[in-house]
Amino acid sequence: MGYELNFGALLEYQDVLLAGLWMTVKLTVVSTLLGILLGILGAAARRHRNPVLRHGSKAYVELIRNTPFIVQLFFIFFGLPAIGIKMTEVEAGILALVINLGAYLTEIIRAGIDNTPKGQIEAARTLGLSSRQIFIRIILPPAFQRVYSSVVSQCIIVMLGSAVVSQISVQELTFAANFIQSRNFLSFESYLVAALLYLLLAFLMRLIFNLIGSRAFSREEKQS
Amino acid sequence: MSQFTDWDILRNLLLAARWTILLSLLAFAGGSIVGLLLTFMRISRRKPLIWVTRIYIEIFQGTPLLMQLFIAFFGLGLLGIDVSAWTAAALALTLFSSAFLSDIWRGCVESLPKGQWEASRCLGLNYLQTMRYIILPQALRIAIPPTVGFSVQIVKGTALASIIGFVELTKAGTMLNNATFEPFKVFAMVALIYFLLCYPLSRASQYLEEKLNVAGKRA
Numbered sequence: 001m002g003y004e005l006n007f008g009a010l011l012e013y014q015d016v017l018l019a020g021l022w023m024t025v026k027l028t029v030v031s032t033l034l035g036i037l038l039g040i041l042g043a044a045a046r047r048h049r050n051p052v053l054r055h056g057s058k059a060y061v062e063l064i065r066n067t068p069f070i071v072q073l074f075f076i077f078f079g080l081p082a083i084g085i086k087m088t089e090v091e092a093g094i095l096a097l098v099i100n101l102g103a104y105l106t107e108i109i110r111a112g113i114d115n116t117p118k119g120q121i122e123a124a125r126t127l128g129l130s131s132r133q134i135f136i137r138i139i140l141p142p143a144f145q146r147v148y149s150s151v152v153s154q155c156i157i158v159m160l161g162s163a164v165v166s167q168i169s170v171q172e173l174t175f176a177a178n179f180i181q182s183r184n185f186l187s188f189e190s191y192l193v194a195a196l197l198y199l200l201l202a203f204l205m206r207l208i209f210n211l212i213g214s215r216a217f218s219r220e221e222k223q224s
Numbered sequence: 225m226s227q228f229t230d231w232d233i234l235r236n237l238l239l240a241a242r243w244t245i246l247l248s249l250l251a252f253a254g255g256s257i258v259g260l261l262l263t264f265m266r267i268s269r270r271k272p273l274i275w276v277t278r279i280y281i282e283i284f285q286g287t288p289l290l291m292q293l294f295i296a297f298f299g300l301g302l303l304g305i306d307v308s309a310w311t312a313a314a315l316a317l318t319l320f321s322s323a324f325l326s327d328i329w330r331g332c333v334e335s336l337p338k339g340q341w342e343a344s345r346c347l348g349l350n351y352l353q354t355m356r357y358i359i360l361p362q363a364l365r366i367a368i369p370p371t372v373g374f375s376v377q378i379v380k381g382t383a384l385a386s387i388i389g390f391v392e393l394t395k396a397g398t399m400l401n402n403a404t405f406e407p408f409k410v411f412a413m414v415a416l417i418y419f420l421l422c423y424p425l426s427r428a429s430q431y432l433e434e435k436l437n438v439a440g441k442r443a
Contacts, residue, residue, distance in 0.1 A: 062426070066418065068380040068384075071415050071418060074401075078407035079408040079411045083408055160288040163288035166290075191291055194291060
């Protein structure tokens with residue numbers, strides 16, 4: 001037997017591949033930003049005085065972390081329209097990614113918050129800062145810095161997880177690979193190239209996050 | 225056309241969940257074996273071995289599990305090996321788990337203080353003896369909570385096997401949805417069953433970690 005790998009044949013589909021890649025990048029950027037926001041809100045709720053918010057946040061985290069992403073996606077895309085909430089594939093995909101990332105980041109950021117030295121909060125209270133000011137100015141920035149590398153890893157995991165939204169026909173990278181292999185039957189080559197592009201994206205994401213991290217956190221380190 | 229009662233849906237989902245459990249167990253067992261091998265390679269002091277495992281881990285952690293499944297499913301076919309969705313899923317999940325597990329376990333071994341190695345050397349223990357009597361017993365204790373925690377990821381990972389046509393819980397869910405047109409109910413039930421599988425594992429992991437921390441503090 002002998003199978004010749006034929007990557008050359010993929011060249012004619014490079015536009016499809018690039019369009020898919022671009023869609024994956026857009027999905028990732030939007031869901032990362034919104035996901036981090038949701039994670040911060042979730043972590044704040046987790047440490048809020050109001051027990052409803054506290055338990056709500058905890059239930060949200062447990063529910064999302066203990067069910068597969070694809071089921072969350074199907075529930076949002078197929079299940080919600082059945083009760084009258086309709087959205088496009090892209091909206092459903094982003095919503096699912098944000099909800100998923102938000103839950104993990106809630107837990108990660110909460111862990112960072114829990115490590116805040118008690119004295120800092122007491123000092124801030126003594127200075128007359130309100131609870132909100134204390135959270136935003138005193139607790140959050142160092143907490144976020146402490147768990148930054150976990151946040152980055154989780155964002156990358158969600159970027160890779162975005163491959164699954166191809167299943168509700170969002171036309172991202174995996175969808176493009178599926179499309180190409182359905183046309184030219186070069187399944188192995190198509191998926192291999194897509195996989196390499198994901199690898200590249202993961203690498204670039206870590207690079208960019210590290211750059212942002214070193215910019216954002218270096219100033220504070222110099223002060224202390 | 226036959227009608228599905230709620231009980232019919234639930235019963236069929238539960239029947240399919242057996243395959244989710246079986247695939248998870250298989251992936252966990254396979255992933256542990258390969259992962260253990262990789263861990264030993266990684267903590268050996270041979271540069272080439274270390275590089276191989278690093279690249280391996282980088283590849284499996286840096287690409288989507290879905291891609292790994294596709295490549296296992298379609299790629300092995302090209303090599304002339306006839307793979308069923310079953311084999312492809314088990315293989316891909318095994319390799320995927322092994323990368324993460326070995327990374328977790330390497331962390332556990334490296335978290336042990338360097339003095340442990342040095343003391344063993346002073347006592348005249350060789351590499352294998354140090355591993356067997358000093359390092360592994362301690363590393364194993366630290367490794368249990370994150371390993372149990374990762375098993376949740378494996379159970380959730382098996383859901384992707386539905387995409388290459390393996391009929392487990394998620395696939396059964398989509399099939400039942402196609403037959404009943406009740407996506408809200410069906411996928412809520414699917415999610416519930418996954419939750420019932422994963423939540424105890426998550427809690428066990430947390431419990432073990434707390435227990436370990438308490439024990440660690442006392443010592």
